[in-house]
Amino acid sequence: MNTPNKLTILRIIMIPFFVLFMLVPIGGIAHKWIALAIFIIASLTDTLDGYLARKNNLITDFGKFMDPLADKLLVCAAMICLIDLGKLPSWVVIIIISREFIISGSRLVASDNGIVIAASWWGKAKTVSQMLMVIVLIADLGGVFHAIEIILIVVATVLTVISLIDYLLKNKQVLSMQD
Template identity: 45%
Template structure:
C-alpha cells in the first residue's frame, strides 16, 4: 500500500516543482522526503508482519526508480541540474539492474554493498534539497541562518554520484566473482 502511495505522489511532486515558487518547491521536497521515508517503513512492516510478496518485491524498487527518475528529469528540464547527472545516475541503475537480472536468471544472488546504501541516502537527501531549491531563513532561537537548499542538495548529489560509481563498480566486481566461482564448479552462465 505504501509503495502505491509513493507512485501516486510522483506527479504531485513534479507539478509542485514546476510552479517554481519557494513554497511549492518546499512542499515538493517535503512530499519527496516523506515518500522516500515510506520505503523504509514499507519494507520493515512487510518483513515484521510477514507480508513480503512477489508483487511488493517488484513494485517497491520500481516505485523508487520512478520517483528518482521523474525528479531528475524534471530538475533537468527546469535547468536546475545538468543533463549529464540523470544520464550518469540512471545509466548506473540500468546497468546494475541488468546484472541483477542476469544473476537472478542463473540462480545467483548478489547482495547490495554498503556503497549502494550510501548512494541511496545521499541521493535522496540531495534530491530533497534540489527540489526545495531556494534559500530559506531558519531561526534557531539565538541565531538566524540562511540555508541555500539547492547548494546543499547539489553537494549531496555529488556525493551520491561518487558512491554511485563506486557501488556500481563494486556490484560488477561481485558479479564477476560469482561468475568465476560458478565456472570453477563447472556450471554454465
Template identity: 50%
Template sequence: MNLPNKLTLLRIIAIPVFIVVLLLGYRYTATIIFIAAALTDMLDGHIARKYNLVTNFGKLMDPLADKLLVMAALVCLVELGDVAGWMVIVILAREFAVTGLRQVAASEGIVIAAGTTGKIKTITQMIAIPLLLLDNWPCRYIGVPLDQIFLWIAVAMTIISGVEYIVKNRQLLSM
C-alpha cells in the first residue's frame, strides 16, 4: 500500500478517535485531531498526483474519508448543540446526491472532477468546523461570529455546488 493510501486509512482510523475525544469534552484535542486529519487529505492527494501514485482505492476512499470526517464532526456538533440539525441535513443530502451522481457517471466511464464551488465548499467546511469546535476562538473576544459566518458560507456553497453538479451533469440523470 502506498503512502497516500496509508494517509487515507489513517484519516479513517482517526474519525472514531476524534468522535470519542470530542464527546468526552476534550474540544482542543479533538480540534487538533480534526485539523491533522484534514491536512492528511490535502497531503495524500498532493503526493498521489506528484508521484503518480493514484490508485482505484485512493479514488474511492479518499473522498469517502473526507466526507466521513466532515459528517462525523458536524453530527457531533449537532449532538453538542453547536450546529442546527437542518444545516447538517442539507450538507448530507448534497454529499449523497453528488456521490450518487458520480457513481452513475463512473458506471458509464465518466469521471466528474471536483468543481471550484465544491472545493470552496470543502475549504469553508474545514475552516468552520475547527472554529465551531473551539467555540469561535479567538474571534469570540472581538465579537465577530466567524464560526457562524463560515458555517453559513459552507451551507450556501453546499447548495450552490450541489445544484451546479446536477445541472452540469443532468444528462446522467436519464441514464
C-alpha cells in the first residue's frame, strides 16, 4: 500500500478518536481542543495524500474511491457531533449528507459501468468550505466569530447545493444508465 493510501486509512482511523473527544468531556475543556487538533490533522492528510498521489504518480483505484469516502466520513461525523452539541442546524446536515449519498450512489453506478468520476472544482471547494466551517464551529470563539460561523454555514450549504447541481449536469449519462 502506498503512502497516499496509508494517509487515507489514517484519516479514517482518526474519526472515532475525533468523535470521542468531541462528545466526551475527557480532561475538561481540553477535549474540545484535542478534537479540533485531530480534525485539522485529519483534514490536512486529505491535502497531503492528494498531493503525494499526483506528484509521485501513485493514483490508484483504491485512492480514487476511499479518499472521497474518508473525507465524507470525517466531515459528516463532525457535523453530526455539532448537531448534538447544538452548534449546527440539523437541516444543514441533512442537505449535506443527502448530497453525499446522491454523489456516492451515482459514483457506484458509474464504477459498475467502468466509469471513474473525479471530483470537480465545485466539489473540492465544497469540501474545503465544510472543513473550515467545522473548524470554526468547534473552536467556538464567540463574539465576532459567531457571524463568521453563520457565514461559513451558509457558504458550505450553498456550495454543497451548487456542487450537486454541477455534478448532476456533468454526469447525466450516469443517471440514465440502466441494467
